[in-house]
Amino acid sequence: MAITDIDLTDIRLWVDDVPWDLFAHCRYEAPVHWSPPGHGPEVRGVWSLTRHADIACVGSDVVTFSPQRTHTGFEMAADVSPRGRQERTIATDPVRHDLLGAVVGNVFSARRLMHQAERIRGIVVTCLEELAVRDVADLVGHVAQTVPARVLGSLLGMPPADDQKLVRWTTMLTEFEPCQLFGHGECPAEGEVAAEFCGLREIRIGDQDRAYRGACG
DSSP: OOGGGOOTTOGGGGSSSOOHHHHHHHHHHOSEEEEOSOSSTTOOOEEEEOSHHHHHHHHHOTTTSOOTTEETTEEOOTTSOHHHHHTSGGGOOTTHHHHHHHHHHHHTOHHHHHTTHHHHHHHHHHHHHHHHTOSSOOHIIIIITHHHHHHHHHHHTOOGGGHHHHHHHHHHHTOSOHHHHHOSSSOHHHHHHHHHHHHHHHHHHHHHHHHHHHHHO
C-alpha cells in the first residue's frame, strides 16, 4: 500500500486489532504522516507522529508544540474563540492545564476514591453481570461509557436514569468541532449542564435548610 493511501482515521483498520503493520510502514516512510479528510464530517485531516522519540519530544516541549490552536490534532473551527479553546483542559498548556487539572484531582484523589471503593466495585460488578447475559455487547457503550457515567453520577448525586444524559453531555462537550456539529454559537450541552447542576444545588440547599429547621425545632 502506498503511504499516501494510508488513512489512520479509517475505523475499518481498527476493527480486528491495532494496525501495527501500517504504523511500521509509516515509521519507515512517513514518520510524520498525513491522513486526509474523508471519514466523517468531523475529521478535517490528521497529522500523526508514528515514532516514539518524536512523540516523546512533542509531548515534553509545550513551547514549540502548543495545542492552543489545535485540539488533539484536529484544527479548531475558526469561529471558536480563544477563550472557548482554553476552557478545554486537554487543549491547554501548563500552567493553566495544571491548575484546571488540580480542580478535578482534588475531587477525585486516590484517598477520596478509596472511600467509594465498595460503591464503585458494586457498579462494575452490576455492569459485568448485565453484560454476561448478552449474546452481543458493545464494550464502549456497555462498559467504557456506562461504568464511568454511573460512578460520576453516584458521586454527583444523580440517579441511574440520568447516566445516558452524562454520556451525552460528555460526547457533546468533547467533540472536536462543536460549531460544525451543532451550528454556530455555544454548545447546547453547556446550558443543559449549568441548568442541571443549578437544580441539584437548589435541591441540596433545600434539604439542608429543612434539616436545619428540623434540628432547631
